[in-house]
Amino acid sequence: MxxxxxxxxxxxxxxKIALHYRNELELLVSVMLSAQTTDVNVNRVTERLFEKYKRPEDYLAVPPEELERDIYATGFYRQKARALRATMAMLLEEFDGRVPRRLDDLTRLPGVARKTANVVAAELGDPQGxxxxxxxxxxxxxxxxxxxxxxxxxxxxxxxxxxxxxxxxxxxxxxxxxxxxxxxxxxxxxxxxxxxxxxxxxx
Missing domain, CATH: 1.10.1670.10 (Helix-hairpin-Helix base-excision DNA repair enzymes (C-terminal))
Structure with a gap:
């Protein structure tokens, strides 16, 4: 091997990962948005997105329709916007606004399946799968x-x-x-x- x-x-x-991110929250959002689209497409969207949404609270402060418009180009934007908002709420309620490191915690986040959790954990320096x-x-x-x-x-x-x-x-x-x-x-x-x-x- x-x-x-x-x-x-x-x-x-x-x-290495082709998604562009500067911190753990941007990493999580990028990987969630990458479902059913290309990394290049996600990077185009997040270049503007991350100037507007810097904290979990920012995703909850706008009407759902506004977030949907901001991520529209990634496809499946309604489902992704719902998952992002629910995930941000859980980060604030259960993890002090931080992205958890453990796979079990990551997979509890709405819209985060095992593959996404594995990507995030590995990029944060602790691959658990x-x-x-x-x-x-x-x-x-x-x-x-x-x-x-x-x-x-x-x-x-x-x-x-x-x-x-x-x-x-x-x-x-x-x-x-x-x-x-x-x-x-x-x-x-x-x-x-x-x-x-x-x-x-x-x-």
């Missing part, structure tokens, strides 16, 4: 690391194989490799640095 990680890390030294998105699922299957389809079961398989100190980095490596080399329909196996370790390799 470590050779795969080391080779991918050497090939993708810039592998492994993020599984479409790239991580596809590459894990191609590399023979899992046969599962369910993200939670895939995560369980990966946690058994990936050393804990790499839990935060590993998904970024697979995501970037999945975007650049191991693409969905036509993987560029000839350009892959782990093709000799991959059971799905076509070279």
């Amino acid at each position: 470590v050779p795969i990680i080391e080779r991918l890390a050497a090939d993708h030294p810039d592998a 492994i993020v599984v998105d479409t790239h991580v699922r596809r590459l894990s299957q191609r590399l023979g690391l899992t046969r599962q389809e369910d993200p939670v079961k895939i995560e369980r398989d990966l946690q058994r194989l990936v050393p804990r100190e790499y839990w935060g980095l590993f998904p970024h490596l697979l995501i970037w490799h999945g975007r650049r080399v191991c693409i969905a329909r036509a993987p560029r196996c000839e350009d892959c640095v782990v093709n000799d370790l991959c059971p799905s390799s076509r070279v």
Whole structure:
């Protein structure tokens, strides 16, 4: 497992989260908004959003329709606005306005599923699981690391194989490799640095 990680890390030294944020609250909001849209799109929206909304209270101080307008371009804006407002209320009521660090607490926040919680925890420096998105699922299957389809079961398989100190980095490596080399329909196996370790390799 470590050779795969080391080779991918050497090939993708810039592998990190693509969302722009300056603090824990901006991180949480960005990840919540990223559902069903691109990171580039989220960054366009949050550039203005974060100048207006700096504290949990700010999200609750405006009418729901105003927040919906401000995040409209991310899609599913009504559901996202509802989740953001409910999350901000819970942060204020139960966490003194701070973003919790524990996965169990993060997943209690409205609109925060396990994947979002894993991203936030890892970015805050304490990965407690492994993020599984479409790239991580596809590459894990191609590399023979899992046969599962369910993200939670895939995560369980990966946690058994990936050393804990790499839990935060590993998904970024697979995501970037999945975007650049191991693409969905036509993987560029000839350009892959782990093709000799991959059971799905076509070279």
